Amino acid sequence: MIIIGERVNATRKIIRTAIQDKDRSAIAAEIISQDRAGADYIDLNAGTGSGDTDQEKNDLCWLIDIALECTEKKLVLDAAGPEVLQHAASHLNNRRAWMLNSINGELEGSALAVIDLASEFQAPLIALAMDQDGIPSETERRIAICETITEAAERRGLDQELLFFDPLVLPVSTDVSQAMVTFKTIEGIKRRIPAAKTTLGLSNISYGLKKRTTINAAFLTVAICCGLFSAICDPDRGEIRRAIVLGELLAGRDRFCRKFSRAYREGLFGEA
Amino acid sequence: MNQESSLDRIRHSIVMGHVDENDEGFDGTMEGEPGTVDLVREALDVDVNPQEILNIFNESMEEVGKLFESGKYLLPDMLASAECVGNAMDILEPHLVGKQENQKGKFLIATVKGDLHDIGKNIVSTILKGAGYQVKDLGIDVSVNDIVAAVKEFKPDFLGLSALLTTTMTEMEAVIKKLKEAGINDVKVLIGGAPTSEEFALKIGADGYCRDALHAVAKLEQMQDALSGR
Numbered sequence: 331m332i333i334i335g336e337r338v339n340a341t342r343k344i345i346r347t348a349i350q351d352k353d354r355s356a357i358a359a360e361i362i363s364q365d366r367a368g369a370d371y372i373d374l375n376a377g378t379g380s381g382d383t384d385q386e387k388n389d390l391c392w393l394i395d396i397a398l399e400c401t402e403k404k405l406v407l408d409a410a411g412p413e414v415l416q417h418a419a420s421h422l423n424n425r426r427a428w429m430l431n432s433i434n435g436e437l438e439g440s441a442l443a444v445i446d447l448a449s450e451f452q453a454p455l456i457a458l459a460m461d462q463d464g465i466p467s468e469t470e471r472r473i474a475i476c477e478t479i480t481e482a483a484e485r486r487g488l489d490q491e492l493l494f495f496d497p498l499v500l501p502v503s504t505d506v507s508q509a510m511v512t513f514k515t516i517e518g519i520k521r522r523i524p525a526a527k528t529t530l531g532l533s534n535i536s537y538g539l540k541k542r543t544t545i546n547a548a549f550l551t552v553a554i555c556c557g558l559f560s561a562i563c564d565p566d567r568g569e570i571r572r573a574i575v576l577g578e579l580l581a582g583r584d585r586f587c588r589k590f591s592r593a594y595r596e597g598l599f600g601e602a
Numbered sequence: 603m604n605q606e607s608s609l610d611r612i613r614h615s616i617v618m619g620h621v622d623e624n625d626e627g628f629d630g631t632m633e634g635e636p637g638t639v640d641l642v643r644e645a646l647d648v649d650v651n652p653q654e655i656l657n658i659f660n661e662s663m664e665e666v667g668k669l670f671e672s673g674k675y676l677l678p679d680m681l682a683s684a685e686c687v688g689n690a691m692d693i694l695e696p697h698l699v700g701k702q703e704n705q706k707g708k709f710l711i712a713t714v715k716g717d718l719h720d721i722g723k724n725i726v727s728t729i730l731k732g733a734g735y736q737v738k739d740l741g742i743d744v745s746v747n748d749i750v751a752a753v754k755e756f757k758p759d760f761l762g763l764s765a766l767l768t769t770t771m772t773e774m775e776a777v778i779k780k781l782k783e784a785g786i787n788d789v790k791v792l793i794g795g796a797p798t799s800e801e802f803a804l805k806i807g808a809d810g811y812c813r814d815a816l817h818a819v820a821k822l823e824q825m826q827d828a829l830s831g832r
Contacts, residue, residue: 586625588678
């Protein structure tokens with residue numbers, strides 16, 4: 331299971347403030363704690379929503395520099411526009427393994443430019459199962475979008491191995507069938523685009539409810555059992571780590587139950 | 603590499619249950635390291651005495667048994683170690699030819715007719731392989747006649763019978779009866795499974811009852827000692 335640590339994201343107030351105040355140690359602390367908690371990738375997002383592209387470019391490079399200093403983990407360059415991503419990619423200059431986050435099925439100039447960037451560096455790319463009409467509420471439509479993205483990517487020299495599809499999730503609070511739609515989408519992507527990978531942001535599932543981390547964790551466990559390859563989450567949360575360990579155990583992806591027993595010995599499930 | 607460190611590495615690999623290079627081992631540090639089988643192959647290549655390797659297998663599994671009984675190891679940890687030895691034994695065995703006195707013996711195992719439980723039987727089978735026995739597993743739902751025929755053909759030193767149901771444990775008695783009728787009295791019969799007990803074993807004329815896999819190993823050692831008069 332590949333874990334992408336989600337916390338360095340400027341949509342979070344603590345990160346936005348740290349970016350504005352150029353508070354290095356606050357960012358470093360967020361990175362280091364996710365590193366220690368077992369993240370494979372650290373996501374870096376500097377989009378404060380100001381719409382100032384030059385500012386976002388500088389801020390993302392600043393985040394990259396901090397990450398290069400305080401972790402050995404791989405990095406995810408996370409921005410909405412191709413300009414910021416291109417700038418960040420050339421600043422990073424392959425000093426660390428990395429991937430791009432993200433495009434969706436609205437395949438006009440901007441998304442195509444990001445695909446070209448991924449193709450140029452042969453870097454993995456996260457692609458969302460939605461398009462200009464938003465997130466489809468049915469499985470079939472989401473998978474169809476992923477297939478369209480795959481075709482476009484392959485035409486531009488980016489093999490499906492390098493695509494990480496996020497099947498997306500809508501809140502169960504507004505439509506109780508939505509968790510199952512996501513699970514079936516994960517299975518469908520695996521079946522129809524076999525070499526592509528999947529990743530998943532969790533928190534939308536529990537929007538509008540209580541005990542959100544508990545819901546997110548149960549959702550993640552089942553998603554792993556459906557074949558989920560990677561998750562975008564906060565590995566520093568015990569409930570999330572437990573969900574991953576249990577998902578891999580029940581999915582048959584934990585030979586000799588090693589990961590489970592080690593987590594148990596380390597006290598992840600309480601007193602041994 | 604000298605012979606001692608080669609044996610130490612095999613011991614460590616077995617205790618860690620490091621089956622192959624893809625396996626992370628008990629402590630999670632061993633991914634990418636050569637597996638137990640590879641280490642045994644290497645040792646044989648540099649002419650380490652096969653008998654010493656066999657001794658290491660036994661010592662390592664004893665250590666693993668203790669770790670399991672102390673609660674530090676869980677069942678899959680012990681099974682991983684047993685699998686290491688089971689696989690490595692296939693490599694080592696040809697090198698032990700002519701040293702038959704060191705073989706622990708042949709063990710035939712089956713779940714009796716009408717009973718489909720195989721988890722316990724498989725655990726016993728894996729652990730006994732790990733302990734150095736040559737194990738043949740007939741599977742589940744095996745009839746009295748098939749068991750007796752297999753005893754005639756395989757000529758085991760020990761026969762292990764498993765039953766998890768009160769309705770099928772009676773089959774065990776039928777097997778023992780049939781063996782007597784066939785004039786076979788040189789195979790020791792051991793029984794196990796939730797509804798069975800020491801008393802039941804006595805009652806049906808079995809040679810022993812085993813509570814679990816480690817108990818089976820201990821029981822077999824006792825029997826070996828008694829047989830050889832040690």
